[in-house]
Every structure is written in C-alpha cells, then in structure tokens.
Amino acid sequence: DIVMTQSPLSLPVTPGEPASISCRSSQTLLTGNGANYLDWYVQRPGLSPQLLIYYASTRASGVPDRFSGSGSGTDFTLKISSVEAEDVGVYYCMQSLQTPYTFGQGTKLEIK
Amino acid sequence: EVQLVESGGNLVRPGGSLRLSCAASGFTFRSNWMNWVRQAPGKGLEWVASIKQDGSVIRYVDSVRGRFTISRDNAENSLYLQMNSLRPEDTAVYYCARGPNYGVGVDYFDYWGLGTLVTVSS
Numbered sequence: 001d002i003v004m005t006q007s008p009l010s011l012p013v014t015p016g017e018p019a020s021i022s023c024r025s026s027q028t029l030l031t032g033n034g035a036n037y038l039d040w041y042v043q044r045p046g047l048s049p050q051l052l053i054y055y056a057s058t059r060a061s062g063v064p065d066r067f068s069g070s071g072s073g074t075d076f077t078l079k080i081s082s083v084e085a086e087d088v089g090v091y092y093c094m095q096s097l098q099t100p101y102t103f104g105q106g107t108k109l110e111i112k
Numbered sequence: 113e114v115q116l117v118e119s120g121g122n123l124v125r126p127g128g129s130l131r132l133s134c135a136a137s138g139f140t141f142r143s144n145w146m147n148w149v150r151q152a153p154g155k156g157l158e159w160v161a162s163i164k165q166d167g168s169v170i171r172y173v174d175s176v177r178g179r180f181t182i183s184r185d186n187a188e189n190s191l192y193l194q195m196n197s198l199r200p201e202d203t204a205v206y207y208c209a210r211g212p213n214y215g216v217g218v219d220y221f222d223y224w225g226l227g228t229l230v231t232v233s234s
Contacts, residue, residue, distance in 0.1 A: 037217075037219065039219075039220045039221075041157070041221075043157075048207060048224040048225065048226055048227060049149075049157060049207070049209075049221075049224050050224070051220055051221060051222045051223075054219065054220035054222075055219075055220075060220075060222060061222075090156075092156065092157055094157070094159075096217065096218055096219050096220055097217075099159075099162070099171045099173075100159055100173045100174065101159040101162075101218060102159070103156055103157045103158070103159070104156075105156055106156045106157075
C-alpha cells in the first residue's frame with residue numbers, strides 16, 4: 001500500500017497569514033501521462049470532507065484561488081495564500097493512483 | 113445541485129449485518145464512479161470501496177473484502193453497501209462519495225454525502 005505522510009499535524013495560523021501543508025507519498029504518484037494522482041480535501045468542523053485540489057494542482061469547482069497545490073512524484077504541498085477564519089478544519093491528502101486509495105493522517109489548521 | 117443522501121446506519125452487534133444506501137440526485141448517476149469512504153470516531157478518512165459506472169469494476173480495501181459488497185442500481189440512482197460479519201473496528205461514519213465520469217480509475221471524490229453512522233457493539 002502507498003503510505004501518505006503529512007506535516008505538520010497541527011498548524012496554528014494568524015488570519016491573513018499564509019499556510020503550507022506538506023504531503024509525502026511512499027511511491028511516486030506521477031504516471032506516464034504526466035498526471036500526479038494526488039488530491040487535497042478539507043473537513044471543516046462537523047461537516048463532510050470537501051475536495052479542494054485534484055491531480056496535485058487543479059482546483060476543484062468553487063474553491064477560492066487562495067488555495068493552491070503543487071509538487072510532483074512523491075512530494076506535494078497545499079498552500080493557502082492568506083488564511084481566513086472559515087479555513088479552520090482538518091486537511092487531508094489522498095493518493096488516487098492505485099487501490100487501496102490512502103489518505104494522510106490529516107493536518108488540523110486552527111486560527112491563532 | 114448534486115446531492116448524496118446516505119441511510120441505513122444503526123447499532124448492530126458483532127457478527128451482524130447492515131445495508132447502507134445512498135440516494136443520488138442532481139447529476140446523471142450512471143455516468144460516474146461511486147464510492148464509500150468511512151471515518152471512525154475521532155479518526156481520519158479510510159477508503160472502503162468503489163464501483164465503476166456499469167458495475168463492471170469493483171474494488172475493496174483488504175479489511176472489508178469478503179465481508180462487504182458494493183453495488184449500484186442506475187435505474188434507481190442508488191448506491192449500496194451490504195455489510196456482513198461486522199466487527200467493532202467497522203464502527204464509523206460511512207460517506208457516499210462521487211467519483212469522476214471518465215477514466216479507468218476513481219481519481220478523486222468531488223461530492224460527499226453527510227454520512228451515516230454505523231456502530232458495532234455488544
């Protein structure tokens with residue numbers, strides 16, 4: 001199975017400041033077609049998970065452009081350019097290259 | 113508007129069975145991969161099972177293979193998860209999640225339901 005490792009696991013951020021979450025996979029998620037099968041989700045308190053980013057850098061429909069994804073191969077990053085209060089929640093990366101699809105442990109973003 | 117509404121969660125004893133349902137609306141159900149993802153209380157997300165548009169491809173996480181069966185009824189716009197031989201470690205909120213309408217794999221889950229709670233306990 002592909003192991004997904006996120007850091008940090010806890011991320012206190014001041015509103016208006018940037019935030020960055022790292023995700024590392026135990027195997028490359030880059031395929032011959034040039035796509036990286038890496039998604040980012042956020043689960044806000046009391047709500048269902050929501051897709052933010054897929055194919056490592058494509059923003060999902062309706063996701064604000066302050067969210068961006070980057071990386072390739074085994075190292076990926078989710079960046080929030082300017083954190084807002086509504087961004088509080090747990091952020092997960094997930095590999096969709098092969099089954100079992102596996103998630104990272106989650107990074108809890110909180111407002112300072 | 114895409115909607116996914118799960119039902120069927122309940123308290124069940126170890127070894128028991130349960131059938132979860134997911135009613136889909138707001139999109140052409142038969143065009144998308146469909147999935148189940150679960151979340152144990154206070155824990156992270158775990159993919160459980162996926163089914164292709166026509167049901168011809170089905171995948172499971174090892175921990176449920178042979179005990180759980182994913183299925184779909186495209187005429188009824190519904191997804192199902194038959195859960196047998198339930199164990200305490202199956203206790204979780206089970207989410208129905210939509211996959212893409214193309215490709216040979218799931219790639220991502222772009223819409224999620226609110227989830228239904230399954231509790232396995234004596």
